[in-house]
Amino acid sequence: MSKRASPKPASSKPAEAASTKLTHFNDAGDAHMVDVGAKAETERVAIATGTITMAPATVTAVRGGKVGKGDVLGVARLAGIGGAKLTAALIPLCHPLRLTGIDVDLQVQGNTVKITATVRAFDRSGVEMEALTAVSAAALTVYDMCKAMDRAMVISEIRLEEKRGGKSGTWKRT
Numbered sequence: 001m002s003k004r005a006s007p008k009p010a011s012s013k014p015a016e017a018a019s020t021k022l023t024h025f026n027d028a029g030d031a032h033m034v035d036v037g038a039k040a041e042t043e044r045v046a047i048a049t050g051t052i053t054m055a056p057a058t059v060t061a062v063r064g065g066k067v068g069k070g071d072v073l074g075v076a077r078l079a080g081i082g083g084a085k086l087t088a089a090l091i092p093l094c095h096p097l098r099l100t101g102i103d104v105d106l107q108v109q110g111n112t113v114k115i116t117a118t119v120r121a122f123d124r125s126g127v128e129m130e131a132l133t134a135v136s137a138a139a140l141t142v143y144d145m146c147k148a149m150d151r152a153m154v155i156s157e158i159r160l161e162e163k164r165g166g167k168s169g170t171w172k173r174t
Contacts, residue, residue, distance in 0.1 A: 036095060039124040044097075044165035046119050048131035050158035052139045053112045058150040062142075063108055069145045073106045073113070076141040080104035083137025084119050084130040091133070095125045104134055106142075113142055116161075128163050 023034045054062075062072045069075075081102045088096040101120040106113050117134035119127040139155045146153060162172045 031093065034093070034095075034125075036124040039167070041122055041124055042165045044121045044123060044125070044127045045163065046127040046131035046160065047162040048117050048119075048128070048135045048158065048160050050115045050135040050139050050155065051112045052115070052142050052153055052155045054146065054153045055150045056111055058146050058153070059108060059111050059113075061149060062113065062146065067145055067149070072142055072145045073108075075145060076106055076113075076115075076138040077104045079141035080115070080117055080134040080138035084117065084127075084134035087130045087133040091129055094129050095123075097121045097123045097125060097127060097130065099127070099130065102130075102134060104138055106138060113139075115139055126163055126166050128160050132158060132160060 025031060061067050065071060081104055083090075084102045084104075085099060088094045099119060099121045101118075103116075103118045105116045107116075108114075115135045115138045117131045117138070119131040119134060121127045121130075135158050136155075139158070143153050143155060160171075160173065162170070164170045
């Protein structure tokens with residue numbers, strides 16, 4: 001095992017962040033997968049959102065089903081569901097979870113597609129990463145399906161909105 005100093009939070013971080021132990025690092029500072037075996041299985045829910053902004057002509061084509069590759073929003077919804085299910089394969093320290101439900105909603109608002117993913121599980125670890133991955137996969141799929149029309153699309157504001165369950169309870173973005 002390599003000898004490294006324990007990671008220290010940057011001084012510019014708020015006091016709350018500085019006092020929180022980063023559980024994905026062991027005492028030697030090496031990344032490791034947290035042992036959740038002793039944690040209680042509880043209902044876990046996470047909601048994440050994100051956006052992809054595009055040119056007016058692109059959003060018109062998406063709305064009208066005129067994109068040559070097919071139903072952009074329908075395919076992106078399926079990609080988000082698949083992404084949530086594959087999170088543990090993509091993010092090295094995530095636990096494989098028994099997901100009980102995944103909802104991915106895509107709404108066209110002006111020149112933006114707003115993506116909301118709600119992921120549920122009854123397990124020992126939260127589903128925040130699964131919800132964030134669902135939004136990311138859906139947004140990337142919209143980009144992939146529309147890139148021939150609009151390479152300037154912008155994926156942004158992928159973030160956790162709410163999480164429920166587990167030892168830390170409920171958290172909501174304010």
